[in-house]
Amino acid sequence: MRPALRLFNTASLSVEEFKADGTVGMYCCGPTVYNYQHIGNMRTYIFEDILRRALKAAGFKVNHVVNITDVGHLTDDADSGDDKMEKGAEREGKTVWDIAQKYTNTFMQNIDALNIEHPEAFPRATDHIPEMIAMVQTLIDKGFTYTTDDGIYFDTAKFPDYVKFARLDPEQLMAGARIDMGEKHSNTDFALWKFSPKDKKRAMEWDSPWGVGFPGWHIECSAMSLKYLSQPLDIHCGGADHIRIHHTNEIAQVEAATGKKFCRHWLHGEWLVMEKGEKMSKSKGLFVTLDVLKKEGINPLAYRLYCFSAHYRSPLKFSWTGIESAAQSYASLKKQVASSAAKTDSDLSSTRIDEVLTAFWAAVNDDLNMPRALAAIWDMLKDGSITADEKRAALKIADTILALDLLKVEAADSVTEKISSGGSKVVFTGSKEFSDEHVTRVLSIVDARKAAKLEKNWAESDRLRDELVAMGVIAKDMKDGSTECVLK
Ligand SMILES: [Zn+2]
Known part of the structure; x- marks a missing residue:
């Protein structure tokens, strides 16, 4: 059962059931x-x-x-x-x-x-x-x-x-x-x-x-x-x-x-406020746009998710640490969906789906309480007793409100692993499809860069990194010795 939609009304200063003819x-x-x-x-x-x-x-x-x-x-x-x-x-x-x-x-x-x-x-x-x-x-x-x-x-x-x-x-x-x-x-x-x-x-x-x-x-x-x-x-x-x-x-x-x-x-x-408690405003020069976030590698939908961390009637504090952790949460949310939800649609209804969605709609319809609505989704993803098909079915409905593209598998999310001829593990992620020829070239540069680093030839390793950048590849050395290549 979905509860009636209740919304705060500034005119009465109270939460009222919303009705309209x-x-x-x-x-x-x-x-x-x-x-x-x-x-x-x-x-x-x-x-x-x-x-x-x-x-x-x-x-x-x-x-x-x-x-x-x-x-x-x-x-x-x-x-x-x-x-x-x-x-x-x-x-x-x-x-x-x-x-x-x-x-x-x-x-x-x-x-x-x-x-x-x-x-x-x-x-x-x-x-x-x-x-x-x-x-x-x-x-x-x-x-x-x-x-x-x-x-x-x-x-x-x-x-x-x-x-x-x-x-x-x-x-x-x-x-x-x-x-x-x-x-x-x-x-x-x-x-x-x-x-x-x-x-x-x-x-x-x-x-x-x-x-x-x-x-x-x-x-x-x-x-x-x-x-x-x-x-x-x-x-x-x-x-x-x-x-x-x-x-x-x-x-x-x-x-x-x-x-x-x-x-x-x-x-x-309510306002988005800067760490000092000031309202973000053009006139005060406290001015962050979506383009600025994008240049920092932050997906606009991660900002949408960030906004769900506070109720709309509460001020939301903006900080770079906060937005970066929202970007990580977004990536982790997408990853969890990708690993736990079924990949294909199946028409499904079950008591478990109903339970998750009841909690979700209770939050949304309670004056748009998005922090609580989102918590219901995180809880579901962690719940091993809910099947992948059930999760997908619930997410499909929840995303009509969240609009976080939870079930959309984009090129950005496709991850390919390759082993170079030098034996390095290279993980490709990113929004661009690369030709096989291009991938082979990237693998050989990664090998050469590793060799340069071993020889402490920093000038050469920097030059090779720049060569990758010129090809539209950002290479990151991972803790496990692998290299992540983001294709932009
Ligand atoms: Zn107006």
């Missing part, structure tokens, strides 16, 4: 495409992917929307600072449109590498300016705004529920008003539409009934979510840092504009 409308705040996404950003998309997969496994149909923010919103939430897109363009000597395309592409590559399923829609902000203008107009007509020299602002004083969602302390808000607010009436008021500077043409700007300019960040998400999903949305997700400002502002403007509840169920993923 028909298709689940789910909106997740997407990337601002002015730079690479760091792996902390990707942690949020992995958590949302688990949620999507868990919903589908629970029998729901999902209509999932992730926006691409390709409009330059400003570098801080307070509607000031520089334009991120324009800064990116300046940095790289490209147009803002090229920057948006480049980083949209790398985002797509990242999600594919992490086995994150694509949502049903990926709307771009720049394709939805008319919808944003329409929502701002409604807010103007209903009296929720005021105009300053630099833009049209949402007047949070007109929306008494403003403090509710993030449990903001109204008195603290007033204390915050000491900061320079420009012409804003209150610290919490936010821009719906910003006017372009009078003396400068911006790289991205649009005409509006109120003057040339560009939309505020919050209005983008609200206009796009309501275009693709029906109100109230069933689920809205994002990083925990969005609760206080971005999502609070979204609720205010949508509920003010429509007079209806915006969203039923809110989920937020």
Whole structure:
């Protein structure tokens, strides 16, 4: 028996049974495409992917929307600072449109590498300016705004529920008003539409009934979510840092504009923090991307596995030792699957499979408890009383959530052993197929390198190692005297 799916709701601060009629409308705040996404950003998309997969496994149909923010919103939430897109363009000597395309592409590559399923829609902000203008107009007509020299602002004083969602302390808000607010009436008021500077043409700007300019960040998400999903949305997700400002502002403007509840169920993923406890962020220069991990030889799916080591509502500490041990765990998990699970599919059901999967689903459906779900899989792999066929059958189902390619035998996992003519054992691993001729050449270099080492001819042994590198082979001397050759 699979328990009902229970999910934490930021709106109620409690874990609730998730219910929906028909298709689940789910909106997740997407990337601002002015730079690479760091792996902390990707942690949020992995958590949302688990949620999507868990919903589908629970029998729901999902209509999932992730926006691409390709409009330059400003570098801080307070509607000031520089334009991120324009800064990116300046940095790289490209147009803002090229920057948006480049980083949209790398985002797509990242999600594919992490086995994150694509949502049903990926709307771009720049394709939805008319919808944003329409929502701002409604807010103007209903009296929720005021105009300053630099833009049209949402007047949070007109929306008494403003403090509710993030449990903001109204008195603290007033204390915050000491900061320079420009012409804003209150610290919490936010821009719906910003006017372009009078003396400068911006790289991205649009005409509006109120003057040339560009939309505020919050209005983008609200206009796009309501275009693709029906109100109230069933689920809205994002990083925990969005609760206080971005999502609070979204609720205010949508509920003010429509007079209806915006969203039923809110989920937020916690941060990936650096060892010192700081949030990974671009602005602080603490910036690790998936490409950086790949250059260190870490499989993106090992990072996916790393994310399962903490619950999505707990901060996850990033350290190089931690990620390297996750890479080892991933390799060991794949190895255990390869050695203990059956190699071919057989339709099978048994009490043992049911027991394993009951533990697995109990964890997944208990607010996406991935550390516990994964523990059920490790326990099963270690259990000698469960047959190889049973393990394969259970893994096939578990991997619909884990998406770690557990049963996929890739070239990277194929291991071939050869004995060289000099008698050395050489283990070939890696993602590339080599011709017999190539393999023979590698074997003879390995022999020659061993001989050079015996003679303490380090220059020659280094030269031979470089020759292997030039052939795309990384050679490692193993403790048992064998040589491992990774083909790249
Ligand atoms: Zn958003």
